[in-house]
Amino acid sequence: MFSFWYRPLLRTLLAGAALSALSFGCRGAQAADKTVLTLAYSETYVFDTEDFTKKWWGGIKTEFEKEHPDVTVQLEPINGGYDDIINKLSLLYRSPATAPDIAQMATPTVDQFASSGYLLPLDKYLATASWWKKFPPAIQSEGAWQGKTYSVNTGENDSQLYYNIPMFKKVGLPVPWQPKSWDDILNAARVIKAKLPGTVPLWILAGTGSGDNTLLMGFNNLLPGSDTPTIFDGKTQKWVVDSPGIREVLGFYHAVYSEHLGAALSDLFSTSGVTAPVFLIQKQKVAITFGSNFYGGNWSNTICTPCWPQAAQIAGVAPIPTMKGQAPGIATTIGGWDLVASATTKHPDLTWQLLDLMENEENQINAANWAGFVPGDADYVKSADFLNFAVPYNAVSAQVLPDGVIEPPNANYLIWSRGVQEATGALAQHPDTSVDAAVKIISDYVSNQLDPSQVETLK
Amino acid sequence: MTTDAQDRPDFLALVLLLPTILLLLILFVGPVAFAFYLGFTNIRLIGPTAVHFHLNGLVNLHHLYGDSLFWLSLKLTIVFLMVSAIFGVTVVGLALALLMQHAIAWLRAAVGAIVVVAWMLPPITAALVWYAFSTTGGTLSLLGGSQLDVLNTFPMTVVCLANIWSTAGFSMLVLSAGLRQVSSEVLEAGRMEGASRWRIFCSLTLPIIQPTIVTNILLVTLLSLANFSLIYIMTAGGPGNATDILPIYSYQQAFVFNKLGYGALLGDVVVIIATIFAYLYVRMSRSSRLTHA
Numbered sequence: 049m050f051s052f053w054y055r056p057l058l059r060t061l062l063a064g065a066a067l068s069a070l071s072f073g074c075r076g077a078q079a080a081d082k083t084v085l086t087l088a089y090s091e092t093y094v095f096d097t098e099d100f101t102k103k104w105w106g107g108i109k110t111e112f113e114k115e116h117p118d119v120t121v122q123l124e125p126i127n128g129g130y131d132d133i134i135n136k137l138s139l140l141y142r143s144p145a146t147a148p149d150i151a152q153m154a155t156p157t158v159d160q161f162a163s164s165g166y167l168l169p170l171d172k173y174l175a176t177a178s179w180w181k182k183f184p185p186a187i188q189s190e191g192a193w194q195g196k197t198y199s200v201n202t203g204e205n206d207s208q209l210y211y212n213i214p215m216f217k218k219v220g221l222p223v224p225w226q227p228k229s230w231d232d233i234l235n236a237a238r239v240i241k242a243k244l245p246g247t248v249p250l251w252i253l254a255g256t257g258s259g260d261n262t263l264l265m266g267f268n269n270l271l272p273g274s275d276t277p278t279i280f281d282g283k284t285q286k287w288v289v290d291s292p293g294i295r296e297v298l299g300f301y302h303a304v305y306s307e308h309l310g311a312a313l314s315d316l317f318s319t320s321g322v323t324a325p326v327f328l329i330q331k332q333k334v335a336i337t338f339g340s341n342f343y344g345g346n347w348s349n350t351i352c353t354p355c356w357p358q359a360a361q362i363a364g365v366a367p368i369p370t371m372k373g374q375a376p377g378i379a380t381t382i383g384g385w386d387l388v389a390s391a392t393t394k395h396p397d398l399t400w401q402l403l404d405l406m407e408n409e410e411n412q413i414n415a416a417n418w419a420g421f422v423p424g425d426a427d428y429v430k431s432a433d434f435l436n437f438a439v440p441y442n443a444v445s446a447q448v449l450p451d452g453v454i455e456p457p458n459a460n461y462l463i464w465s466r467g468v469q470e471a472t473g474a475l476a477q478h479p480d481t482s483v484d485a486a487v488k489i490i491s492d493y494v495s496n497q498l499d500p501s502q503v504e505t506l507k
Numbered sequence: 508m509t510t511d512a513q514d515r516p517d518f519l520a521l522v523l524l525l526p527t528i529l530l531l532l533i534l535f536v537g538p539v540a541f542a543f544y545l546g547f548t549n550i551r552l553i554g555p556t557a558v559h560f561h562l563n564g565l566v567n568l569h570h571l572y573g574d575s576l577f578w579l580s581l582k583l584t585i586v587f588l589m590v591s592a593i594f595g596v597t598v599v600g601l602a603l604a605l606l607m608q609h610a611i612a613w614l615r616a617a618v619g620a621i622v623v624v625a626w627m628l629p630p631i632t633a634a635l636v637w638y639a640f641s642t643t644g645g646t647l648s649l650l651g652g653s654q655l656d657v658l659n660t661f662p663m664t665v666v667c668l669a670n671i672w673s674t675a676g677f678s679m680l681v682l683s684a685g686l687r688q689v690s691s692e693v694l695e696a697g698r699m700e701g702a703s704r705w706r707i708f709c710s711l712t713l714p715i716i717q718p719t720i721v722t723n724i725l726l727v728t729l730l731s732l733a734n735f736s737l738i739y740i741m742t743a744g745g746p747g748n749a750t751d752i753l754p755i756y757s758y759q760q761a762f763v764f765n766k767l768g769y770g771a772l773l774g775d776v777v778v779i780i781a782t783i784f785a786y787l788y789v790r791m792s793r794s795s796r797l798t799h800a
Contacts, residue, residue, distance in 0.1 A: 135762050138553045157553065160765065164557035256745045259763070313659045314643035317746050459554050462764055470747050477659065477746055496575050497764075 083119045083395055085112075085402055088140060088148035090133050091125035094385055096342070096351045100418035101125070108411065112402050119398060124148055130259065141166040144392035149399045150406075153199065153388050155190045156260070159457040161388065162193040168389040169196040173400045179407050179425050184450055187424040190386055190457070199386035200407060203421025206380045206452050207269045208444050209233070209366045210329055210337040216364070219243040225366055228373040230270070230300055233336065237309040240335040248334040249309040251325050254301060255473030257317040260465045264383055264455070265322065265340050267468055270297040272453045273370030273379030276506050279464065280456040284504060287464050289491040291506035296371060298486045301472050306479040316476055329363050330356045338368070342420020344441025350417070365444045382452030384421060422449050460498060467493035539778055546772030552765040560768070567772045577773065579748060580756040584732075584780070587667060587752050592728040595671035597720060600678025604686055605708075607679065619679075626676025630736035637669040638741050658741065662749040666738050673737065674727050681726075685719030686712070718791065725788035732781055753777050 087105065095101040109121040126136045134157055140146045141161065153161065161167050174180045174197060180188070183201065191199030209227065216223050219239050227233050237249035253266040271277050276293030280286075288294065304310045311334065315324050326346050328334045344365070347356035356362075367378040387406060389399045405411065409428050416423045417437045422445045423429050429446045436442075455461055467490040474481045474489055494503050546567060550560035571577055603622060607615050625633070640646045641658040648655040658665045689712050697707040713720075735754040738744070744751035744759065751759075754777055761770025 131763055135552065138557070138765075141553075142558070160551075160553040163555045164553050166553075166557075256747065257743065312643045312654060312656065313746075314656050317659055317742075318642075319740075319743060459551070459765065466764075473745070473747050492575075496573075 083398065084122050085119060085150070085395065085398060086122045086124055086148040087150050087402070088124040088126060088137060089152040091127045093129050093133060094152065095419040096346060096353055100351070104411070104414055104418055107414075108402075108406055112405055115405075116398070116401075121402065130154065137161070141390070144390075147390040147392050149390055149393045149395070150403055151388050151390070152202065153386050155199075155201070155383050155386050156455050156457060156461065158191050158199040158386055158388065159193045160459050162191075162196075162198040163459075166391055167198040168391045168393060168396060168399075169198060170200065170389065170400070170403075171197050173404075174200070177404060177407070179409075179428075182426045182428075183424045184426060186382070186452060186454055190454060191388075193457075199388045200403065201424035202385050202387050202406065202412065203415050203419055204382045204384035204424055204449060204452070205264070205420070206341050206382045206422055206445055206448050207265055207338060207368060208341065208380065208448055209368055210325070210339045210343060211236075211364045211366065212329070212332060212335050213362055213364045215240060215244060215247065215332070215335050224364055227366060227369050228377075229369055230273075230371050232369065234300070234303055234309070237304070237336055238307065241307070241309055244335065248311045248328070249336065250304055251311050251328065251334045251337040251339075252301070252304060253316065253321055253338070253472075254305070254310070254469075254476035255313075255317045255321075256466065256469045257319055258321040259469070260455075260462060261322045262469045262472060263465050264381055266338055267297055267301075267472060268381040268453075268455065269338060269368050269379055270300055270371075271379075272381065272451075273368070273374075275371070277453070278506060280458055280461070281504060281506070286502055286504040287460070287494055287498070288506050289464075289467070289494050289503045290487050293506075294490070295483055295487060298471060298475065298483045301475045302479075302481070302483055302486070305476045308479070310476060313477060317473070327354060330354055330359070332362065340420070341422050341441070341445035344438030344445075345417060345420045348438050350437070351420075360439060365441050367444060367448045376451050378448050378451045380448045380452050382449065382454055384424075385419075422446060460502075463497045464490075464494055466497075467491075542771045542778070543775050545768055546775045548768045550768045550771075552762065552767045554765060563768075567769050570769065571772060571776075576748060576751070576756065580751050580753050580773075581776070583663065583748075583750065584752040584754075584777075586663065587670070587738075587750075588728045588731050590667040591670040591674065591731040592724045594667075595674055596678045596682075596724045596727050599671055599675045600682050600723065601720070603675060603679040604682035607683060608686055622676040622679055624676075625672060626674065628673065630673070630734060631740055633669060633673045634737045634740035637665065637672070641665050659746050662742050662746060666741055666750050669737055669741065670731055670734060673734075674730055677730070678723055678727060681723045682716065682719060685716040685723075688719075689715050718794075722788060722791050725784055725791060728784050729781060729788070732777065732784070753780075 087108070089105055091101055092098060095104060105123055105125070109123060112121050113119060126133050128136070134154060137151055137153060140148060141164070147166065170191070180200065187201050187204065188197070190201055191197045211225050213223050216225060221236050221239060225236070227236065233250070240247060240249040253262045255262060271279070271293055274293035274296040276288070276291040278288050278291065278293070281288055310316070315321065315328070318324065325334065325337045325339050326343050329337055329343070330347065344359070345351050346353050347359040349355060349357065368380055370377055370379050387403055389396070389403060393399045409431070412423045412425060412428050413431055413433045415421060416434055422442075423434060428434065429449065434442055435446065470493055471486040471489040475486050491503060547562055547564070548560050549556045549563040549566070551557050607619060610618065638658065642648070643654060643656045647657050693711055693715070694707060697711050702710070732754070735758070738750050738752060739755055739758070742750045744755040753773060757770050757773035757777065760766045760773060
């Protein structure tokens with residue numbers, strides 16, 4: 049009974065299988081003619097919109113394939129947030145078959161990937177790169193591990209203060225505002241609180257909701273301007289969990305939250321705490337913000353998340369001062385994204401040429417404008433294309449970059465960071481928490497996660 | 508009572524079960540055993556021991572023992588499971604099932620549909636619904652005052668309620684089926700004896716459906732243990748460590764701090780907890796089958 053229909057069916061299936069095997073074979077032969085370079089990058093987290101992600105990386109692919117017709121650049125976008133990108137890359141690098149030739153990697157993680165043996169040292173190529181020499185030493189050191197350089201920066205984030213010009217004028221605060229000390233910031237917030245109820249006087253991230261960004265956009269912009277900026281003591285190889293500087297910064301947080309100058313917990317602790325101020329400032333709900341350089345670009349008509357043509361008239365920008373205005377007068381943390389090459393790449397020279405292409409002026413300025421970065425190169429950062437993209441914001445971002453401090457490139461840094469996140473979160477949620485109690489939170493957390501012998505107090 | 512035929516292994520059954528056994532070994536037993544092995548190594552996700560890792564004896568276990576956050580996390584996990592399961596099943600699920608029994612037809616259909624839809628929602632949707640409900644600017648704050656932030660003030664309560672909300676449909680369905688097993692003659696006999704409705708419920712209905720309740724509690728416990736997404740999306744274990752149940756703490760150690768070995772050990776603890784509850788469930792369902800046979 050079955051023989052009527054199953055034999056022709058079987059024949060068709062076998063023929064189909066044979067045909068597809070043949071075509072795979074053919075495609076395989078064609079693919080073998082072309083060199084393939086794989087490029088892994090964030091699809092949704094780094095650039096301001098997915099369209100710009102496709103535009104920049106697609107542009108790199110097109111440009112490189114035009115110059116090298118025998119090469120195919122295979123794009124491997126990675127979906128997800130900061131942790132997801134690092135996790136995915138760590139899995140891809142486990143096998144040479146899946147390790148991308150070039151990857152976009154967060155600066156604090158470069159040393160760990162390098163110590164895993166996954167990355168190619170770039171020193172011999174960097175010696176020939178004209179743009180490398182124009183990177184400030186702090187930015188060059190992002191890729192350093194055990195005397196060699198394993199990554200090159202492709203865009204930095206730095207921090208500055210944003211303030212609402214109409215609100216300042218209304219309460220009699222000076223415009224343009226140029227705070228010279230932490231007290232200047234607190235006093236301005238106090239005036240706003242007294243005279244403009246219903247407005248959030250001062251936004252500074254606290255808590256664990258935003259992960260390390262709480263420090264990148266908050267705490268770590270005050271610590272370099274304090275009396276003891278040290279996070280990791282290179283001499284003793286210990287983490288500083290108590291110091292005059294840490295107490296000063298926690299004191300600032302304590303003042304903000306105990307005097308109710310800060311934002312609502314729901315906004316601070318939410319997982320979109322990093323981008324919330326972009327909208328809160330545009331809706332004029334907050335007077336002063338510790339913010340990031342990408343805000344200006346977001347408000348521009350090109351990026352439009354959200355569109356705010358009146359931004360320059362309403363949102364002023366100023367560098368973050370040091371505690372008492374002492375040299376260098378400006379404090380900011382810097383951190384961003386770097387490009388790395390795989391240690392197991394089959395085509396190191398070609399890989400370098402692709403990396404070099406990504407670091408040229410046009411591509412770096414496009415990356416800066418479309419992802420909200422400040423270009424690392426000292427010349428690119430002065431270019432009109434960058435400065436005019438978001439006036440007057442990009443100029444201030446460029447101004448503060450040279451004073452930027454990077455986070456310690458150490459595998460256990462995130463543990464110290466988490467301790468600080470919890471301490472600032474406690475200060476925000478329970479404003480009667482004392483600075484002593486907050487310091488204890490950091491100390492207990494880091495000692496518990498690492499070991500009491502790996503922490504120290506600086507006097 | 509068993510015959511010789513029942514004592515001899517059924518080889519045909521074994522052969523037919525072989526694909527399932529192989530799948531279980533490859534997809535479950537194998538990875539879990541590997542996770543137990545990794546828990547005693549110094550492997551990191553990235554770092555010098557990412558590729559070249561080795562067993563490091565009881566170092567991780569020693570760290571676990573002294574890790575105050577682990578003990579807090581364990582306590583929070585047990586609180587989450589007990590509240591979600593015991594309270595969720597016995598109060599919410601049972602109440603719904605009882606009320607549905609006596610409801611008019613269209614109300615029963617409507618409520619049943621709503622409750623089941625809530626159960627079917629993916630964890631991320633349930634998390635977002637509850638996040639919107641319980642934070643500043645959400646539904647609760649519209650009623651109780653604009654600065655009201657119930658999620659960050661009572662985080663454990665809110666995530667437990669969210670979990671109960673999303674498993675209530677399942678409990679209701681199972682307990683409704685259990686209630687249908689209570690024969691009307693038994694209830695009629697109770698009424699004829701002059702017992703009040705509450706007395707009938709406590710002395711007749713509850714004992715009869717008790718095995719159903721217990722197995723339901725155990726099942727909801729296992730479902731809740733696997734519900735990483737709900738809490739992770741709502742609070743990510745925060746504020747501070749207030750909702751840092753073991754699955755979240757394990758994720759944090761493995762995938763944020765890159766301490767894959769220690770994270771694996773924490774995951775092993777979760778497996779052990781799940782195994783205990785699963786064993787209890789199998790015991791209960793087997794004994795209830797024997798009772799009803």
